[in-house]
Amino acid sequence: MGNDPGPAKEPPKAAVSTEDVTPGGTFPIVKEPITIKVMVKANALVEDFATNWFTKTLEAKTNIKVDWEIVPENAAQEKLNLVLSSGDYPDVIMGFGVSPAQQLIYGDQGVFLALNNYIDKYGVETKKMFQENPYVKDLITAPSGKIYSLPQVNQCYHCSMPQKMWIYKPWLDKLGLKMPTTTEEFYQVLKAFKEKDPNGNGKADEIPYAGAITTKIDEFLMNAFLYNDKTHLFLNNGKVEVTFNKPEWKEGLIYLHRLYAEKLIAPQTFTQDANQLKQMGESPDVPILGSATALTMGVFTQFFGKSNRWLEYVAVPPLKGPSGKQITAPNPWGLAGGTFIITNKSKHPEAIFRWADAMYNREVTLDSVFGRPDQEWRWAKPEEIGINGKPAIWKRLANFGQVQNIHWAQTGPSYRPNDLRLGEAIDKGTMSQETILFQETKDKYDPYQVKTENILQPLFFTSEQAAEIADLEKTIGDYVNEMMSRFITGDANIATDWDNYLKTLDGMNLKRYLQVYQTAYDSRKK
Template identity: 50%
Template sequence: MKKSAALLLSTVFALSAVMSACSKEQAGTSMEETQGTEASATAANVNPPGQFPIVNEKITLKVAVKGSSLVEDLNTNGYTKWLENKTNIHVDWTVLDEKNFQEQLNLLLAGGDLPDVIMNLDVSPEQQMIYGEQGIFVSFTDLIEKYGENTKKIFKEMPEVKSAISAPGGKIYSLPYVNDCYHCSLDYKMYVYKPWLDKLGLKEPTTTEEFYQMLKAFKEKDPNGNGKQDEIPLVGGVATGSRPSKSEIDVFLMNSFIYDDGYKRMLLKDGKIDAAYNKPEWKEGLKYLNRLYKEGLLDRQTFTLDKAGLKKIAENPNTVIAGAIPAHSPSDITIVEGESGRWLEYQPIAPVKGPNGVQKTTWLAYDKIRQGEFIMTSANKYPEATMRWADAMYDFEAQLYSNFGVEGSSWEKAKPGDLGRDGNPATYRLLVPYGRVQNENWAQYGVNYRTDKEYYAGQAVLKQPDKEKMYYDVTKKNYEPYKPSIDEIVPPLFFPPVDAQQLADLDKTINDYVKTSIARFVTGDLDIDKEWDNYVQTLDKMNLKKYIEIYQKAVDAKK
């Protein structure tokens, strides 16, 4: 599957290169070039910013979007209906598979039957640059200035957002998705079943050796008390899409040896880019993980389980069987506020110190800003209306509908005396917990502007424990002290087409090989001591040097 996907992506980029010569004539070019022809004809139907509905005569937008297991039907969804009533814009949905959406997107782009909007499909900066230069993706730059009332407000409140999404030349091919969630920025946590620690008289581990001893105790001392050795001391999971899983096993523990960002696994020091995965410290981290695996402390399902599989293990009926699971939050592995109560019993421990004193946590400093979530194609006949439609989604009331559901059913306005998590008057009450399968909201899809102050702190605290406050407090205590400097974090980068096309192949080839090798080294399929040199040499043959040079060039340009 990976080889065919890589071949398909290469074919798409090759086809795009062929198309680029004629794209300005055939595909419709930049917004600036269409402003005086087709665009102006539709602009007359669009009301001024701040006035609703957006269009006087109803229009339909064809939108390609990734499916969500938490949303029953986008066509009949409560937020879809509310947004259509407010804007007078109907949506014709093309819902792509939640797991294979990337391949399906490549086919859409290669086939030429473009939707008007590509939404929540994680279009990479490389793809944005390539298709943007060809005019297949339309720049929002001028549209934001004329119609982006809320978007400009975001740029003013968070200047880093505009910087992160702006390609060279100031072109903006994707509207921002902002989720300023504090506990999400320090996201690679290790959840340990606290009642087992208490029963065995163990303290939270503070070193890799203490972590190892804890897992041995989980395996050998029957902490669930059923007389069987059915405990799973440690288990992780894998990603199902292009975004990394916060349950990947290497990240939390590798940070006890060398910094692991959980994504490209790259280092930045004194403005210089380098790879983490060919360093001696990386090798030592793999040897530690292999030790856990060989001794049966790391479960064999770790490299095949998805989020649903992990939740099934953590919520095993009647008997607790899992001791430690890396995850973003309890909602990844348990049923929040569920009957089992395990969402409170699994508690995240602080990063553990490695043999050489390394003790870090992954800081997703720029992860609050997601790129490639809302893109307009050259097939779109309603650019002005599309800009206003997206901009309307940034409104705070729209965010409540988008992420929670219908007012009065899933949320309601705060009542007198309601206080938020920061002790100030609350703005809204949440009536139903997030994370259930439903048909009222888009489950955090669309475009978002969720600020820590307004969206998270503004929610009324109606009962204890309050999960968001709990997440905030434990992140502040256990993870904030171990985050790296901002100068060590690779910022969002754009690459010119000449580099982007080369980078697309290098990026997939190298990172797929690294991820596969992690699994093979940890499971013992590859002997670390015997095969390490060959592994490093293979990376060199894959042109890792050129890969790093391209990144360095983009980092230097960012400065």
């Protein structure tokens, strides 16, 4: 894999000697208690990381106490950039999804520690994960061969096809409408939602479609016009290209503007956050939200909430566009990179690595994600069958998706391979949250997956490329998002302003942006 990593950058002299750190896979991790500083992105489902049951359990198991700094989700990237530029950063950065570009920049400076030596010496669970899924190591390894962060691995079947549209089925039924299969049929359905008072309260308060800044409007609908991954990058016969300068992108924008001009798209779509979208989905008294783009219906409704409205939204299969395009854009990696980073501020890097490595253990992962053994989950009984039809591995005893203070709700390193995800025991004749999402994905999205040769895998760059791509990506990405909103809302006229939009992209050095990606892709293939 790439070049020989050579020796990792020397970490600061440890306040805990290596003799005080116990061998990999054993507990406690250190003989005498230590405290580490962890900056973590806030999780809306976790009340308080400091008093959380899993935090306390991990502390008792490892002898490692955490001094937490919680960063609000909507300010996470800004805060990360600020602390890195100021030099006032903690021992650990967790849950931020630090980009490969930033990993290379700060890894090269020695701010982020290379983890290779720690993996070799202590990585019992990490090495097991690499052995079972070699691609994981490949995707998190820099061109130099160094590894600067640990990932969260979640081979979630329904998450592997994340761009979904959900529609409120009771309204379809009440109005005698069929599930839309084309962009034109979807337009007609939204129009009926707006005009025919499907919630029956005599008010024109229905919102036919809404999204949020975290679930962008293009993520499902644009796939009726061209393959549109969340990154806006794709491969065309081995050539790296972007979606947002293509004629089909323009066609998609014209369609979306039509929806917006007829007030079928909520204006808040371009400014509201996920919580505000959920307030629409969980409106009191009567439902007002007809459809939304999201990974799951739990993004805009409350899983297992009082209204039980989450059960009434069903997935819309990929829509067929005017030219016959009908695409599911998959994300087959099941990996969130940049999840756990150790900085050069740490006095206990070996102990901290052992702390993170422990989270990949199967039982620790289940504790971290779901909660207490025999209360929120348990091991399966011999006769129980999993979602995949094979003997089950574990069973869920409590619903996931509500605010609680027991587990970390998918924050931090964890390892949930496909066999564990689909090895969840299910009761015969019942449809759980996981089985509903599995079935909707299998029946409606799997048949339309784009060919793997069109998918650009996550890439690492050299230090020089990383510095260059970071600036280009922000400049171009911000402009594309701005103009997408302006074209859809009519603030910019797509008929008269499209050519200037393309020229502006060229002036932002889009050609160089693609060249850097192409070079990184070509070197990864070697």
